[in-house]
Structures are given as structure tokens and as C-alpha cells.
Amino acid sequence: MDDLVTRLSNGEHQVRIGGPDPALSELRRRIDEVGLVFIAFSGPHGATELGVVVDREATDVSDADWGCGTGQVHIEGNLTLNRVPIRCVADIDLSLLTGVGRVVPRRVGADGPGPVTSACAASLLERR
Template identity: 55%
Template sequence: MNDLVQRLSAEDRPVVVGGPDPSLSELHRRLTDIGYVFVRFPDTRGGTDLGVRVDEAATDLGRADFAAGTGTVHVEGTLTLDFVPVRCVADIDLASLSGTGRLVAREEVSAG
């Protein structure tokens, strides 16, 4: 496992909503319509903006009020970072569009 994946997997780290339009409305649209969100780890060299395929079964929007901009969302999804398959797990506060998150290395099932 490379250094970046190791550091982002070691413990919960600060995260913010990333991507080209880090806004509450864009986060809501991406979670409910697109199924693909951007999570940024700002405390790496230059920041690390990851595109995450949302796992709807593991993501929890039940504590979020997008109309009021309050509450939190629990986001989980998969991606490959530097050739390492990982799961991103993040809890994001809607008022600040920030929270904590980490990566979890995952095993790939090989076809055969």
C-alpha cells in the first residue's frame, strides 16, 4: 500500500465537500441523483480530492435536513486511489460542509 493511502487509512482525518461546485445543493444532487460525490482531504500536500461512487446501502441521509442546511450525512463509497481499491467513509456536517473521514483498503474479487 502506498504512503498516501496508508496515511488516509490510519485514522479519521478532516474532510470537506470537494469537486468543482462544493455547495449544499450540489452535494444533495450528487447524493440523491448522480450517486457520485467528491470528498476532499485538505491536510495532505496540496489536498486530495477524491471522486467516490456512493454506496446507497451504506450511506445514511436520515440525520440530514438539506432544506435547512442542518444535520449530518454519513457517506460511504468506493474508488481506486493510486491503484489501490479503497472505501471512503465520511461524516459531513451540512452547515459547514466539513467533517471527518478515512479510507479503508478493500479486497477486490477476481474473476476466474
């Protein structure tokens, strides 16, 4: 598996809302209308910003008070990072636009996408 994917899938990491305009109103617009959110993972190896296609069924904004800029949103979505299909999961504090996030490698097959198990990951690597 790719080194970056391995690092980001190892536990939770500090994240922040990224993109060209990391503001509360832009985050709301991106979740509600655009369906694409930029989430930046920071760490000792530098920052990695991911463009996450929002999974509207798994994303939860029920704790958000958009008018006051408080509460928390849970964002989930799929993307491909360095040719590896992944799912990004992040919990964002709206007052700071920061939080914690993680990456989960996925397998894509006849049964649809699902998390990659260690045995499955080895099998995928052998096919490449």
C-alpha cells in the first residue's frame, strides 16, 4: 500500500478545513450544494489536503449551529489517493474549523466499496 495512505490510515490525525476559502459559510455551501469538501491532514511529514466527495447519507450536520458557528459536523466521503481508493472520515469543530480525521482504505469490487482488511490489502497489492 502507498506510504501516505498507510500513514493517514494509522490512527486519528489533526485536520482542518482547507481549500481556497476555508470559512464557515464556504464549508456549509460545499456540504449542502457542491458536495466536495477539502480536508487538510497535518503532521510531521507536512500537510496533505484531500478533496472529499461528500457522502450525504454518512455525513451528519445535525449538531451544527451554522448561524452561531458552533457545534460539530461529521464528514465522510470517498476519493482516490495515490491510486488507492480510500474513505475519509473527519469530525470538525465549527468554531475552529479543525478536528480529527482518518483515512480508511477501501476495496472496490462486485459487492461495492468496503473497508480493506489486512488480508484483502495483501491480495490487492499482489494484483498490481
